[in-house]
Structure formats: structure tokens, C-alpha cells
Amino acid sequence: xxxxxxxRKRAEALLAGEKRLLEMVAGGYSMSGILEAVCQLVESxxxxxxxxxxxxxxxxTRLEHGAAPSLPASFITSIIGRPVNVDxxxxxxxxxxxxxxxxxxxxxETRWAAYAWCPMALAHGLRACWSTPISSTAGKVLGxxxxxxxxxxxxxxxxxxxxxQFTHIASIAIERAQSExxxxxxxxxxxxxxxxxxxxxxxxPVATDEITWSGELYRIFELDRAVPLTNELIYSRIHPExxxxxxxxxxxxxxxxxxDFECEYRxxxxxxxxxxxxxxxxxxxxxxxxxxxxxxxxxxxxRRLSEEALGKVRSEFAHVARVTSxxxxxxxxxxxxxxxxxxxxxxxxxxxxxxxADPPNVExxxxxxxxxxxxxxRASDVITRLRTLFSKRDVTTESVDLNxxxxxxxxxxxxxxxxxxxxLRPEFADDLPPVTGDRVxxxxxxxxxxxxxxxxxxxxxxxxxxxxxxxxxxxxxxVRLAVQDAGVGFEPQGVERLFEAFxxxxxxGMGIGLSVSRSIIESxxxxxxxxxxxxxxxxxxxxxxxxxxxxxxxxxxxAIWTPAVADAQ
Amino acid sequence: xxxxxxxxxxxxxxSVRESLPDLLREFGFAAQAFSSAEExxxxxYVGQTRCLILDIAMPGMSGPDLQHELTSRRQEIPIVFIxxxxxxxxxxxxxxxxxxxxxxxxxxxxxxxxxxxxxxEVR
Numbered sequence: 001x002x003x004x005x006x007x008r009k010r011a012e013a014l015l016a017g018e019k020r021l022l023e024m025v026a027g028g029y030s031m032s033g034i035l036e037a038v039c040q041l042v043e044s045x046x047x048x049x050x051x052x053x054x055x056x057x058x059x060x061t062r063l064e065h066g067a068a069p070s071l072p073a074s075f076i077t078s079i080i081g082r083p084v085n086v087d088x089x090x091x092x093x094x095x096x097x098x099x100x101x102x103x104x105x106x107x108x109e110t111r112w113a114a115y116a117w118c119p120m121a122l123a124h125g126l127r128a129c130w131s132t133p134i135s136s137t138a139g140k141v142l143g144x145x146x147x148x149x150x151x152x153x154x155x156x157x158x159x160x161x162x163x164x165q166f167t168h169i170a171s172i173a174i175e176r177a178q179s180e181x182x183x184x185x186x187x188x189x190x191x192x193x194x195x196x197x198x199x200x201x202x203x204x205p206v207a208t209d210e211i212t213w214s215g216e217l218y219r220i221f222e223l224d225r226a227v228p229l230t231n232e233l234i235y236s237r238i239h240p241e242x243x244x245x246x247x248x249x250x251x252x253x254x255x256x257x258x259x260d261f262e263c264e265y266r267x268x269x270x271x272x273x274x275x276x277x278x279x280x281x282x283x284x285x286x287x288x289x290x291x292x293x294x295x296x297x298x299x300x301x302x303r304r305l306s307e308e309a310l311g312k313v314r315s316e317f318a319h320v321a322r323v324t325s326x327x328x329x330x331x332x333x334x335x336x337x338x339x340x341x342x343x344x345x346x347x348x349x350x351x352x353x354x355x356x357a358d359p360p361n362v363e364x365x366x367x368x369x370x371x372x373x374x375x376x377x378r379a380s381d382v383i384t385r386l387r388t389l390f391s392k393r394d395v396t397t398e399s400v401d402l403n404x405x406x407x408x409x410x411x412x413x414x415x416x417x418x419x420x421x422x423x424l425r426p427e428f429a430d431d432l433p434p435v436t437g438d439r440v441x442x443x444x445x446x447x448x449x450x451x452x453x454x455x456x457x458x459x460x461x462x463x464x465x466x467x468x469x470x471x472x473x474x475x476x477x478x479v480r481l482a483v484q485d486a487g488v489g490f491e492p493q494g495v496e497r498l499f500e501a502f503x504x505x506x507x508x509g510m511g512i513g514l515s516v517s518r519s520i521i522e523s524x525x526x527x528x529x530x531x532x533x534x535x536x537x538x539x540x541x542x543x544x545x546x547x548x549x550x551x552x553x554x555x556x557x558x559a560i561w562t563p564a565v566a567d568a569q
Numbered sequence: 570x571x572x573x574x575x576x577x578x579x580x581x582x583x584s585v586r587e588s589l590p591d592l593l594r595e596f597g598f599a600a601q602a603f604s605s606a607e608e609x610x611x612x613x614y615v616g617q618t619r620c621l622i623l624d625i626a627m628p629g630m631s632g633p634d635l636q637h638e639l640t641s642r643r644q645e646i647p648i649v650f651i652x653x654x655x656x657x658x659x660x661x662x663x664x665x666x667x668x669x670x671x672x673x674x675x676x677x678x679x680x681x682x683x684x685x686x687x688x689x690e691v692r
Binding site: 334338340342345349 | 592675
């Protein structure tokens with residue numbers, strides 16, 4: 001009946017139709033629109049038929065509406081919601097069995113009687129139904145594609161190839177729609193999680209400056225998503241005092257120095273309210289070697305404020321404890337010394353009186369003078385006893401790698417430095433010879449210098465709070481460690497006072513740290529000194545002798561003060 | 570012969586016990602020293618003592634304990650407290666309890682004389 005020309009025309013029309021359908025899929029058309037177009041294309045190709053697509057719901061138990069542009073609505077509504085099983089109708093059966101179901105004449109059909117499907121279809125003027133399952137690429141049944149006729153009919157091979165071709169296109173459309181729904185759901189989850197945890201994310205291809213932000217990050221920065229992101233816009237939200245710190249961080253990222261970084265800084269909103277954010281970023285390189293930073297920014301304002309309140313209480317406590325213990329110490333020293341002093345003054349007074357008498361009581365005077373001397377010795381004994389009390393601990397001597405010891409201290413204090421927004425740059429000499437000494441005490445000195453430097457910069461907001469810690473060989477077989485800050489510095493004439501116990505330039509500080517540090521270094525046969533920088537800030541350095549193989553053990557170091565060292569922490 | 574007024578010194582510190590009585594004698598008093606409050610109470614000198622120079626912190630019975638004990642025995646001896654603890658809150662406390670003076674060690678001869686004068690005037 002068909003001529004070759006008819007076949008070719010039909011094949012061309014089908015091909016064009018299929019191409020259009022695939023373009024619709026690729027172009028992001030709605031699933032129902034595409035499924036309707038599938039039905040219409042089949043209806044126009046196989047004349048006299050009516051097509052429908054039903055979908056299996058996400059639970060796999062019920063039929064849902066897909067498309068049926070030419071069938072009466074009452075027919076479709078009576079199918080939708082039927083259970084997916086062999087009894088409720090041809091589409092339900094095809095979906096359930098994942099097999100094609102052919103009913104060439106519904107008047108002689110005995111299946112689906114339980115649901116009275118055939119009388120319902122016949123009442124709508126339908127006589128034949130062919131239903132074919134639509135499967136995903138993974139083999140899961142997504143729904144069924146049905147062709148109906150108003151006369152008895154059996155599918156030909158031409159019909160079958162048509163069905164095969166269009167169920168395939170329908171499955172692509174459905175799968176794509178489903179994965180888009182899943183993606184949207186997962187994006188919604190992610191956005192919700194970001195919102196809950198107040199964490200925004202960004203990606204930043206360092207070379208191009210084309211920054212991409214998540215919605216939550218816009219919310220944290222209180223920026224409008226519609227406005228294109230620029231560096232100026234971002235910097236307008238960063239707290240002015242933290243801009244130098246951030247710029248330095250970005251420069252280092254751009255230079256490829258820092259691939260991974262973690263930092264905390266402040267934002268300032270247009271209403272001048274301040275937010276604290278914690279950023280963790282990880283750098284990766286694409287196949288072309290270009291650096292891309294992926295990062296998360298968490299709004300930690302609440303946590304930070306409560307930490308600050310806690311820290312304040314803690315430092316007030318520490319200060320009170322220090323002052324109290326210092327006060328108690330002073331009182332006990334005073335008591336011990338006042339007793340013999342009292343004897344000295346009383347004896348000396350008595351002595352003068354005896355000598356002034358007429359005649360002078362020389363014997364009595366001699367006795368009181370003797371007692372004066374004895375009390376003087378007593379006072380001196382008290383001092384000696386105090387010294388022994390404070391130097392009870394024996395110093396252990398071992399070989400110490402200053403680089404390694406310093407690294408440990410940096411690890412210990414990194415939190416504190418971070419909090420103060422200090423940019424720490426270690427400059428360690430590679431060939432640093434070991435020194436001999438008490439590792440813990442040397443670390444206490446280093447810690448003390450680091451914290452002092454950090455504290456000295458706490459008021460610095462117009463430049464990066466840069467802290468350089470440097471180790472190097474010094475002359476005369478000494479090893480030197482220097483801590484250079486960009487802080488407030490000190491008056492040149494005040495240098496020596498810095499090292500006096502109880503002297504401090506800091507409002508909340510403890511001057512005892514430096515004097516104890518100096519005594520520790522001196523007991524290591526070294527020296528500790530301070531010098532102003534050419535630019536802002538000061539450099540505190542110590543230099544101690546390198547280890548010699550012949551060093552003769554513990555006896556080489558003097559006993560030193562230990563209790564007050566705890567104050568340096 | 571004029572009876573010299575007896576000043577008793579109670580202090581656990583030996584330097585004070587050795588030096589202070591000599592100075593008191595130079596001032597013209599009779600002096601006795603005791604190493605504890607208990608020793609003083611057990612002695613025959615309680616009734617004769619015109620002024621008591623009393624250390625505050627002592628092992629066993631403290632200076633204020635002795636002051637309290639004497640008050641309850643109706644032995645109203647003027648007391649000059651001495652202490653090596655320079656605690657400014659102590660002075661008003663013991664003065665409120667009836668002490669004549671409270672001297673912080675080391676004290677000067679002049680401060681001691683002034684306190685003794687005040688103590689003996691009280692009588």
C-alpha cells in the first residue's frame with residue numbers, strides 16, 4: 001500500500017520531528033510540553049490514533065498524569081491515581097511488568113475486569129489499546145506510553161518501531177526532568193544547610209577575578225545578588241582595620257604562596273554593625289595549571305562575641321590571680337625581712353643611747369652592736385633562703401633545635417595570634433646548629449616574646465600586624481632568635497626599664513615576663529635585648545651559644561627562677 | 570627609790586625579745602620579755618605590767634587572743650601592738666578593740682616612745 005516515496009517522506013518527517021523533540025529536551029522545555037509534543041507527533045504520523053503518557057509516581061505505586069493532548073479529560077482522570085499492578089488497566093500493567101501490553105479489541109478483552117477498565121474505555125469510544133513501558137537508562141520503569149484507536153487494531157512492525165523510537169525520547173525527557181528536580185532539591189537542601197550553619201561558599205579563579213558566591217554568602221555580606229561582584233564591592237564590606245590583612249592574604253594567594261588558608265576577620269555593614277567571619281579556603285589547579293580557590297565563609301559573630309566575653313572574664317581572673325599571688329609573695333618576703341630589720345633598728349637605737357650615757361655603757365653598746373650584726377646576717381639569710389626557694393628546680397640540659405622548638409611554640413600560640421589578626425612570617429635558617437639548654441624554658445621565653453609582640457600590635461590598625469620570627473647564626477658560635485613586630489615600639493631611653501621586674505608599658509600586661517625571660521637566657525650564658533626597628537615596632541632578640549660536644553652536663557647551667565615564668569603564658 | 574613602770578614584751582621573735590627590753594630599760598622602764606602569750610599569762614608579771622608590747626601573729630595564742638583574754642579577766646593593761654605584716658586593715662581593727670597603738674616593724678625609737686607615752690597616760 002505504501003510507496004517508497006511515502007515511506008521516505010514519512011521517515012524525513014519523523015526525523016525532523018525527533019530532532020525538534022531533542023532540541024526541546026536540550027533547550028530546557030518543560031517535561032509536560034515535550035511529552036505532549038511526542039504524543040502529537042505520533043498522532044500525526046500514525047493517523048487515527050490517540051496517545052497518552054502516564055508516569056509512575058516517585059514511590060512506584062500509583063500512576064500520575066504525563067500528557068494526553070487528544071484524549072478526553074474524563075478518561076485521563078479515571079486512569080490517574082490507579083495502583084501500579086496487573087489489574088487496574090493496561091498502562092498500570094505495562095508499568096508493573098515492564099512489558100508491552102497489547103489489547104487489540106476491548107470488547108473481547110477480559111483483563112482488568114476488577115477495575116472495570118474496559119467498560120470505562122469503551123464508554124469513551126476507544127476499542128484498542130497498546131501500552132509500552134518507558135524505562136530509564138538504568139532499567140527503572142518511569143511510566144507508560146499508550147496508543148488508542150476507536151477501532152480494533154493490532155500494531156504493525158512500523159507501529160512498533162515508532163513506539164520504540166518515541167518511548168526512548170519520552171524516557172530522556174522524563175529522566176532529565178527528574179534529575180533536574182533532584183538537583184533543585186539538593187540545591188535547596190544545600191542552601192538551607194548554608195543558611196542554618198551561616199556558611200556561605202565561594203569559588204575564585206585567582207587569575208581572572210571572576211568570583212562566584214553562594215546565596216548565603218551574599219546574605220552574610222548583605223549584598224544584592226543582582227549586583228555584579230567586584231573587588232571594590234567586597235572590600236567595602238570588610239572592616240577597614242582588617243583590609244590590610246585581607247589584602248596581604250589575597251596577594252599571597254595570587255602569588256601562589258598560600259594555596260590553603262584559614263583566617264578570621266571582621267566585616268562592617270553599612271549600619272556600622274560588625275560581623276566576625278571565619279574563612280577556610282583550599283586552592284586547586286585545573287588542567288591548565290590555573291589556581292582556583294574554593295572556600296567557605298562562616299559567620300561566627302555570635303560565637304566570637306561570647307568567646308570575647310569569656311576571654312575578658314578569664315583575663316581578668318588571671319590578672320587578679322597574678323596580682324593576688326604577687327601580693328602574697330611580697331607580703332611574706334616583707335614579713336621575713338621586717339623581723340630582723342626591726343631588731344637592727346631597736347639594737348642600734350639602744351646602742352646609741354648606751355654610748356650617749358654618762359658614763360657610756362660601752363659593754364652594753366658592744367653587745368647591742370653584736371646583735372645588730374647578727375640581725376643583719378639574719379636578714380641576709382632570709383634573702384638567701386628566698387633565692388633558694390625560687391631556684392629549687394634543676395635545669396635540664398639537652399640539645400635543642402631552636403627551629404623546631406619555635407615551630408612548636410607557633411603551633412601553640414597560632415590561635416592567639418590569629419585572634420589578634422597577626423600575620424606571622426617565620427624565617428628559619430636552614431643550617432641552624434643546636435644549642436644546649438632547657439627546651440621548655442627556652443620555649444617559654446619564645447612564647448613570651450611572641451605574645452608580647454602580638455600584644456604590642458593590638459592597637460595597630462593602619463598597617464598589617466606583621467610579625468617576623470627569625471633564627472640565624474650569630475657571631476662567636478652563637479645562635480640568635482629575633483622576634484620583630486610592627487607594634488607601638490618603645491622610647492629608646494626606656495630599653496633597660498623594659499627588663500625590670502614589674503615594669504610594663506601595657507595596660508593589661510605583666511612586666512615580670514621580660515625580666516624572667518632575661519634571667520632564663522642569662523642562665524643559658526646568653527643575652528636578651530631589645531631594639532627599635534627602622535620602621536614601626538621593635539625587635540626582641542636573644543643569642544645563646546651553640547652546643548659544643550664537650551659541654552659537661554647539668555652543672556654548666558645556673559639555677560634560675562621558675563615560678564614566675566608561668567606569668568609569661 | 571622610784572618604782573620603774575614595767576613594760577612587758579610578748580613576741581615569738583627572738584631578736585625582738587633580746588633588743589626591745591634593753592631599749593625599754595634605756596628609756597627608763599623596767600622590762601620583761603615573753604616568747605608567747607601563754608608564757609606571759611602564766612608568769613607573775615601580769616598584774617604589775619603597766620604596758621604590754623604585743624606581737625600580733627604568734628603560734629598558739631595570738632596577740633588579739635591575749636588582748637581578749639585580758640579583757641575577760643578584767644586585766645586592763647594598755648596594749649601597743651607590733652607586727653611585721655604591713656596590713657593596713659589590721660591597725661583600725663585592733664585600735665577599735667581598745668589597743669593604744671599598732672606599730673609596723675621596723676619602727677623607730679620615736680614612734681615607740683610616743684606609743685608608750687600614750688599608753689601610760691591612758692592609765
